[in-house]
Amino acid sequence: MRRRTRLAVLGGVVAVCLTSAIVYVGMSVARSHRTNTPPGIHIVSGATLGPGADPVRTTRASSVDTEGDSKLLFVSMIPDRTAGSLAVAPLSDPTSLRAIAGLRCERVYYAGERGLCVTRGGLLNTGYVAKVFDSSFHVERQYSLPGIPSRARVSPDGRFGATTMFVRGDSYSTGNFSTRTSIYDLETGKEVANLEKLPVTRDGEPFSKQNFNFWGVTFAADDDHFYASLGSGSDTYLLEGSMRDRTLRVLTTAVECPSLSPDGKRIAFKRLVGERGDWRLYVLDLATMKVTRLAGDDPIDDQAEWLDDDHVMYGNDDKLWVVPADGSGAPKKLLSFAFSPAVSRAS
């Protein structure tokens, strides 16, 4: 071949390669922007889910309809194009059908007809944002978040939301992390409180130590009180806070990621039982301050969610589990390919 021919051939190869690469990526992007799941019911089989997995029935989600039946919201982890999407299933039988919404979330929570979805966003998707959505998954507003999201919570009436972000480190188990936890008014999108800025007291005295970290907020039903965990070095504390008084009070020690029961009487939480990362779930009775360890031998790193006043639910290994809240029984698998559970109770 002559020089010119060779150059022309190379030019052709480069042009064809680059064009097809751009077209392919463009088509993939376009496809990912379309509603991920077409209407109708689909069966995701073992070919996608992996050997031994039961087929999953999916459909497109249009709203969180809680008339008649409570709903379970979670992040669906079916390993296909829908992975990471917000999904809804009937709480009474979550495996029967999962409706997949067009929102992708790293962590989700939903209460009082309002949800909080923390997800990638910002310039070139390099940061994280919190999306506030309504019962038909319409995003009402969003605000940017510093760091990597780890926890999200909404108050029972949907008025307030809280997020915990890692600003340094990226998991609780490294033992070397720094978190930022804030409470937002979801109606205005304004920050109501940054927990780091509130004074902490213990037994009525000001309490301060080095490297305070706050994480895992859970709200009471009164639109004022909330609970959260505080860490300093290897010590952790349960805090009770008041948005109105702007105070934080130490209730007890060795509590992480509290979760208040629907009746407001007990708190499910995780506690370190061994090395870093080796947590188990416990329930604290707020009236007696009695602590009960829940059944189960696996390490759990999640902020638990109450299925009802007698059962606690949590995510582990991309599965949701349920365990009795009184320490009896054993964890039972509720749903596969799912994490970050939230219950939307029947109205």
Next chain:
Amino acid sequence: MYQVADSGVLARGGRALVGRKGRIKVSATVVLLGLTSLFTDISSEMVTTILPLYLVLSLGLSPFAFGVIDGIQQGASSLVRVVAGFTADRFGRYKEVAVVGYGLSAFTRIGFLLVGRSVSLIGALVFVDRTGKGIRTAPRDAMIALSTPKEELGTAFGVHRALDTAGAVIGPLIAFSLLILLPHDFDPIFFVSFCFALIGLAILVLFVENRRDRVEAEPLPPVTMRSVARLLAVPRFGALLVAGGLLALATMSDGFVYLGLQQNLDFAGRNLPLLYVATSLVYMLLAVPAGRLADKVGRGKVFVGGYLLLLVVYAAIVAPGVGPAASLVVIVAFGAYYAATDGVLTAIASAMLPDEARATGLSVLVTVTSLARLVASIAFGAAWVLIGVDAAVVVFAGGLVVAAALAGIILTRYAQEPANA
């Protein structure tokens, strides 16, 4: 010299690459092979970066299983490597053998799109990809050596490695950008990777040619198994194998270095890819200066000196009170270590080896050093578990000092090469 179809354009490109004064001269073949490597590396690093993620996160393979598969395949590709080097030498068909290697790797990218979620088929594709890499390395380096005067070998390999590493910087950036744009969708990454591999292959096929006198020489210089054995018996080359092998035995693998640095320098895990890219950038920038320095002051000195820089990196992993600010020094030292050792070792070997057995010799060298590194990697992993990371690094640092001293003696006494020959 090699025939280059488009000598005008490429020579201009070459001059632009090496600077205005034209003091660094490399043949067009070196630049062309560098460009082939650049595009191929964009392609392969795109896949390499996301493959653990794909296998472990998307397909649910355990990280341990991945490590085992990876190790076995590295070992298996060694044999293919020597056979390919031998074939290239025997028939003088360096380009053809290299094309087979580059081509095999390129077409595995399409394979990833087609095989779906079968872990065994993906394993087979990774194996073919590694085999392709094993096949192409030695003939390619032999072509670089055959097109370069002996006294400029360090520079030539420096230019090639700089281009090659540029690909290793760009590839992960493209892969992660695509992953951010399309989370959980790996197909576009494989497709784009295939496109870059094709461009690299096209440059090689269209513009690089075997040196005519080697192809047309009749009868072919006999490269037999016996002559390969004789090659190894050449004291200078044998000494180089021992020196390179010893140093490789005391080298922690990249993964462990980054993990260790992360623990001591307090990086967030998500910044690890950044550390990797920054190190590659330094390597890319210093590859040519290091090669030139090696040509001037002696390649052995620069090579052993590079391993002393690795000691700085080891120190940063164990030294208490090393703040994140020191990470800059570490990144420069780690990148400079690569620049001073990788291409320079190939240059040392190329200068020693006779033309007719160069690809074979180079493939033997790569096999020895990569097997030594594999052993080192397994040993380090075991030591980490048994005696802790700090103690393991101290042991390796001690080993590195001893190996560097021995290598210094071996290279100056037994494998001496004239500084300016």
